[in-house]
Amino acid sequence: MYPTEEAIGLMRKANRIAALSGAGISTEAGVPDFRGPTGLWQDPELIKQLSATGFRDDPEGFYSSSMNLFSTMAKAEPTMAHKLLVRLQHIGKLDAVVTQNIDGLHQKAGSSKVFEVHGTYRTGYCPECGADFDMAPFYEDIENGRIKMPLCRACNVPIKPDIVLFEELLPEEAWNGAVEAMEECDLLLALGSSLVIYPAAELPSIALINGAKLIIVNLEATAYDSAATVVVREKLGDFAASAMAAFT
Ligand code: APR
Helix, strand or coil: CCHHHHHHHHHHHCCCEEEEECHHHCHHHCCCCCCCCCCHHHCHHHHHHCEHHHHHHCHHHHHHHHHHHHHHHHHCCCCHHHHHHHHHHHCCCEEEEEECCCCCHHHHHCCCCEEECCEEEEEEECCCCCCEEECHHHHHHHHCCCCCCCECCCCCCECEEEECCECCCCCHHHHHHHHHHHHHCCEEEEECCCCCCCCHHHHHHHHHHCCCEEEEECCCCCCCHHHCCEEECCCHHHHHHHHHHHCC
16 A cells, blocks of 8 residues: 555544644745755854854844745745645644744744744744834845844843743643643654754654554654654645545
Protein backbone atom coordinates (compact mmCIF):
# COMPACT_ATOMS: atom_id res chain seq x y z
CA MET A 1 0.00 0.00 0.00
CA TYR A 2 1.31 3.50 -0.85
CA PRO A 3 2.29 5.60 2.20
CA THR A 4 -0.38 8.24 1.40
CA GLU A 5 -3.10 5.58 1.24
CA GLU A 6 -1.83 4.03 4.47
CA ALA A 7 -1.81 7.47 6.13
CA ILE A 8 -5.37 8.18 5.01
CA GLY A 9 -6.43 4.78 6.38
CA LEU A 10 -5.00 5.71 9.79
CA MET A 11 -6.69 9.13 9.66
CA ARG A 12 -10.04 7.46 8.93
CA LYS A 13 -9.66 5.19 11.99
CA ALA A 14 -8.45 7.97 14.32
CA ASN A 15 -10.84 9.83 16.61
CA ARG A 16 -8.60 12.50 18.12
CA ILE A 17 -6.04 13.76 15.61
CA ALA A 18 -3.48 16.43 16.52
CA ALA A 19 -1.18 18.19 14.08
CA LEU A 20 2.34 19.51 14.62
CA SER A 21 3.37 21.75 11.74
CA GLY A 22 6.67 23.28 10.74
CA ALA A 23 7.89 25.66 8.06
CA GLY A 24 7.39 23.05 5.33
CA ILE A 25 3.60 23.49 5.53
CA SER A 26 3.95 27.10 4.33
CA THR A 27 6.64 26.83 1.62
CA GLU A 28 4.01 26.28 -1.10
CA ALA A 29 2.52 29.60 0.02
CA GLY A 30 5.88 31.25 -0.70
CA VAL A 31 7.13 31.38 2.90
CA PRO A 32 10.67 29.93 3.04
CA ASP A 33 11.63 27.17 5.47
CA PHE A 34 14.83 27.13 7.49
CA ARG A 35 16.74 23.90 6.79
CA GLY A 36 15.44 22.88 3.39
CA PRO A 37 17.68 23.29 0.32
CA THR A 38 16.71 26.98 -0.03
CA GLY A 39 16.02 27.59 3.66
CA LEU A 40 16.64 30.82 5.54
CA TRP A 41 19.42 29.28 7.60
CA GLN A 42 21.58 28.95 4.49
CA ASP A 43 22.54 32.52 5.52
CA PRO A 44 24.51 32.27 8.82
CA GLU A 45 24.33 36.06 9.19
CA LEU A 46 20.55 35.87 9.37
CA ILE A 47 20.71 33.27 12.17
CA LYS A 48 22.71 35.75 14.25
CA GLN A 49 20.49 38.70 13.36
CA LEU A 50 17.21 36.90 14.16
CA SER A 51 18.24 35.99 17.71
CA ALA A 52 17.48 37.59 21.08
CA THR A 53 21.06 38.94 21.16
CA GLY A 54 20.67 40.22 17.61
CA PHE A 55 17.47 42.07 18.55
CA ARG A 56 19.02 43.49 21.71
CA ASP A 57 22.29 44.62 20.04
CA ASP A 58 20.84 45.87 16.75
CA PRO A 59 17.02 46.17 16.72
CA GLU A 60 17.12 48.25 13.51
CA GLY A 61 19.14 45.49 11.81
CA PHE A 62 16.69 42.91 13.18
CA TYR A 63 13.78 44.70 11.50
CA SER A 64 15.62 45.39 8.23
CA SER A 65 16.61 41.69 8.03
CA SER A 66 13.09 40.49 8.86
CA MET A 67 10.89 42.72 6.73
CA ASN A 68 11.22 40.63 3.57
CA LEU A 69 10.00 37.56 5.47
CA PHE A 70 7.26 39.44 7.33
CA SER A 71 5.81 40.96 4.16
CA THR A 72 5.91 37.54 2.46
CA MET A 73 3.96 36.13 5.41
CA ALA A 74 1.43 38.95 5.31
CA LYS A 75 0.71 38.30 1.60
CA ALA A 76 0.71 34.47 1.91
CA GLU A 77 -2.48 32.44 1.59
CA PRO A 78 -3.09 29.15 3.43
CA THR A 79 -2.01 26.02 1.54
CA MET A 80 -4.04 22.89 0.84
CA ALA A 81 -2.40 21.34 3.92
CA HIS A 82 -3.61 24.18 6.15
CA LYS A 83 -7.09 23.69 4.64
CA LEU A 84 -6.97 19.92 5.20
CA LEU A 85 -6.53 20.51 8.94
CA VAL A 86 -9.57 22.82 8.93
CA ARG A 87 -11.57 20.11 7.15
CA LEU A 88 -10.52 17.50 9.71
CA GLN A 89 -11.54 19.93 12.46
CA HIS A 90 -14.97 20.52 10.84
CA ILE A 91 -15.71 16.78 10.67
CA GLY A 92 -14.75 16.47 14.34
CA LYS A 93 -11.56 14.44 13.80
CA LEU A 94 -8.95 17.06 14.68
CA ASP A 95 -8.77 18.69 18.09
CA ALA A 96 -5.77 20.99 17.93
CA VAL A 97 -3.01 22.33 15.74
CA VAL A 98 0.40 22.92 17.30
CA THR A 99 2.63 25.00 15.07
CA GLN A 100 6.28 26.08 15.17
CA ASN A 101 5.42 28.68 12.53
CA ILE A 102 4.89 32.37 13.25
CA ASP A 103 3.02 33.16 10.01
CA GLY A 104 -0.56 32.87 11.30
CA LEU A 105 -1.64 30.80 8.25
CA HIS A 106 -3.47 28.18 10.34
CA GLN A 107 -5.73 30.87 11.80
CA LYS A 108 -6.09 32.48 8.36
CA ALA A 109 -7.25 29.07 7.02
CA GLY A 110 -9.88 28.80 9.78
CA SER A 111 -8.28 26.53 12.39
CA SER A 112 -9.76 27.58 15.72
CA LYS A 113 -7.48 25.84 18.23
CA VAL A 114 -3.88 26.72 17.36
CA PHE A 115 -0.94 26.65 19.77
CA GLU A 116 1.89 28.84 18.41
CA VAL A 117 4.83 27.48 20.41
CA HIS A 118 7.29 29.84 18.67
CA GLY A 119 4.97 32.83 18.93
CA THR A 120 3.80 35.07 16.12
CA TYR A 121 5.12 37.98 14.04
CA ARG A 122 1.63 39.57 14.03
CA THR A 123 1.76 41.09 17.52
CA GLY A 124 4.49 42.62 19.67
CA TYR A 125 5.19 44.13 23.07
CA CYS A 126 7.28 46.79 24.79
CA PRO A 127 10.05 45.05 26.81
CA GLU A 128 10.01 48.03 29.21
CA CYS A 129 6.34 48.52 30.12
CA GLY A 130 4.82 45.31 28.68
CA ALA A 131 2.29 47.13 26.48
CA ASP A 132 0.92 44.93 23.64
CA PHE A 133 0.79 46.04 19.99
CA ASP A 134 -0.68 44.95 16.65
CA MET A 135 2.44 45.01 14.47
CA ALA A 136 0.84 45.41 11.03
CA PRO A 137 0.82 49.25 11.09
CA PHE A 138 4.49 49.30 12.13
CA TYR A 139 5.47 46.90 9.35
CA GLU A 140 3.67 49.17 6.89
CA ASP A 141 5.56 52.23 8.23
CA ILE A 142 8.89 50.38 7.92
CA GLU A 143 8.06 49.24 4.36
CA ASN A 144 7.11 52.84 3.42
CA GLY A 145 10.36 54.14 4.89
CA ARG A 146 8.50 56.24 7.51
CA ILE A 147 10.28 54.48 10.39
CA LYS A 148 13.28 52.13 10.73
CA MET A 149 11.87 50.29 13.75
CA PRO A 150 8.80 50.62 16.01
CA LEU A 151 9.31 52.44 19.32
CA CYS A 152 7.05 52.37 22.37
CA ARG A 153 5.89 56.03 22.67
CA ALA A 154 5.73 55.81 26.46
CA CYS A 155 9.19 54.32 26.98
CA ASN A 156 11.02 55.23 23.75
CA VAL A 157 12.41 51.66 23.46
CA PRO A 158 12.16 49.28 20.42
CA ILE A 159 8.99 47.18 20.37
CA LYS A 160 9.71 43.44 20.01
CA PRO A 161 7.57 41.06 17.92
CA ASP A 162 6.03 38.15 19.89
CA ILE A 163 8.40 35.73 18.17
CA VAL A 164 10.39 33.20 20.21
CA LEU A 165 13.95 33.94 19.12
CA PHE A 166 16.92 31.67 19.74
CA GLU A 167 17.94 31.86 23.42
CA GLU A 168 14.34 32.60 24.51
CA LEU A 169 11.77 30.59 26.45
CA LEU A 170 8.58 29.35 24.75
CA PRO A 171 5.26 31.01 25.71
CA GLU A 172 3.92 29.01 28.68
CA GLU A 173 0.26 28.95 27.64
CA ALA A 174 1.05 27.74 24.12
CA TRP A 175 3.48 25.12 25.43
CA ASN A 176 1.01 23.77 27.99
CA GLY A 177 -1.70 23.59 25.31
CA ALA A 178 0.68 21.80 22.97
CA VAL A 179 1.63 19.21 25.60
CA GLU A 180 -2.03 18.59 26.41
CA ALA A 181 -2.79 18.11 22.70
CA MET A 182 0.00 15.52 22.50
CA GLU A 183 -1.27 13.73 25.61
CA GLU A 184 -4.84 13.53 24.29
CA CYS A 185 -4.39 12.59 20.63
CA ASP A 186 -4.55 9.06 19.22
CA LEU A 187 -2.87 10.15 15.96
CA LEU A 188 -0.25 12.86 15.43
CA LEU A 189 0.31 14.37 11.98
CA ALA A 190 3.82 15.90 11.82
CA LEU A 191 3.70 18.12 8.75
CA GLY A 192 6.67 19.92 7.18
CA SER A 193 9.10 19.89 10.07
CA SER A 194 12.64 18.53 10.44
CA LEU A 195 11.71 17.92 14.12
CA VAL A 196 15.22 18.86 15.35
CA ILE A 197 14.59 22.02 17.39
CA TYR A 198 13.90 21.47 21.09
CA PRO A 199 11.78 21.72 23.10
CA ALA A 200 9.21 21.58 20.24
CA ALA A 201 10.92 18.40 18.97
CA GLU A 202 10.01 16.74 22.27
CA LEU A 203 6.29 16.94 21.44
CA PRO A 204 6.10 13.86 19.16
CA SER A 205 7.70 11.79 21.95
CA ILE A 206 4.93 12.85 24.33
CA ALA A 207 2.30 11.71 21.81
CA LEU A 208 4.10 8.39 21.19
CA ILE A 209 4.52 7.70 24.91
CA ASN A 210 0.75 8.22 25.27
CA GLY A 211 0.09 5.55 22.66
CA ALA A 212 -0.60 7.77 19.66
CA LYS A 213 0.43 6.71 16.18
CA LEU A 214 2.67 9.10 14.22
CA ILE A 215 2.38 10.07 10.56
CA ILE A 216 5.19 12.23 9.13
CA VAL A 217 4.75 14.11 5.86
CA ASN A 218 8.06 15.73 4.93
CA LEU A 219 10.20 16.05 1.79
CA GLU A 220 13.38 15.19 3.68
CA ALA A 221 14.30 12.74 6.42
CA THR A 222 13.35 13.82 9.95
CA ALA A 223 14.60 12.93 13.40
CA TYR A 224 11.47 10.85 14.04
CA ASP A 225 11.19 8.81 10.84
CA SER A 226 12.06 5.54 12.60
CA ALA A 227 9.34 6.12 15.22
CA ALA A 228 6.60 6.87 12.67
CA THR A 229 3.93 4.37 11.62
CA VAL A 230 3.92 6.03 8.18
CA VAL A 231 6.41 8.38 6.52
CA VAL A 232 5.12 10.18 3.42
CA ARG A 233 8.06 11.57 1.44
CA GLU A 234 5.88 13.86 -0.70
CA LYS A 235 5.07 17.55 -1.11
CA LEU A 236 2.46 18.48 1.46
CA GLY A 237 0.30 20.05 -1.25
CA ASP A 238 0.05 16.71 -3.05
CA PHE A 239 -0.54 14.73 0.13
CA ALA A 240 -3.19 17.20 1.30
CA ALA A 241 -4.99 17.08 -2.06
CA SER A 242 -5.27 13.27 -1.84
CA ALA A 243 -6.31 13.38 1.82
CA MET A 244 -8.83 16.19 1.24
CA ALA A 245 -10.53 14.08 -1.45
CA ALA A 246 -10.85 11.25 1.07
CA PHE A 247 -12.52 13.46 3.68
CA THR A 248 -14.90 15.45 1.51
N1 APR B 1 6.20 19.53 1.50
C1 APR B 1 6.76 18.70 2.42
N2 APR B 1 7.86 19.00 3.14
C2 APR B 1 8.42 20.22 2.92
C3 APR B 1 7.90 21.14 1.98
C4 APR B 1 6.74 20.74 1.26
N3 APR B 1 6.17 21.55 0.36
N4 APR B 1 8.70 22.26 1.99
C5 APR B 1 9.67 22.02 2.90
N5 APR B 1 9.51 20.81 3.45
C6 APR B 1 10.30 20.20 4.52
C7 APR B 1 11.80 20.41 4.38
O1 APR B 1 12.36 19.36 3.65
C8 APR B 1 12.24 20.40 5.85
O2 APR B 1 12.68 19.12 6.25
O3 APR B 1 9.93 20.87 5.71
C9 APR B 1 11.00 20.77 6.64
C10 APR B 1 11.13 22.13 7.34
O4 APR B 1 12.12 21.97 8.34
P1 APR B 1 12.80 23.27 8.95
O5 APR B 1 13.20 24.17 7.85
O6 APR B 1 13.83 22.78 9.93
O7 APR B 1 11.63 24.01 9.72
P2 APR B 1 11.03 23.66 11.14
O8 APR B 1 11.09 22.20 11.40
O9 APR B 1 9.71 24.31 11.21
O10 APR B 1 12.06 24.42 12.13
C11 APR B 1 11.74 24.43 13.51
O11 APR B 1 13.57 25.94 13.90
O12 APR B 1 14.80 27.74 13.26
C12 APR B 1 13.82 27.32 14.12
O13 APR B 1 12.17 28.63 15.09
C13 APR B 1 12.54 28.06 13.87
O14 APR B 1 10.28 27.22 14.04
C14 APR B 1 11.56 26.96 13.48
C15 APR B 1 12.19 25.73 14.10
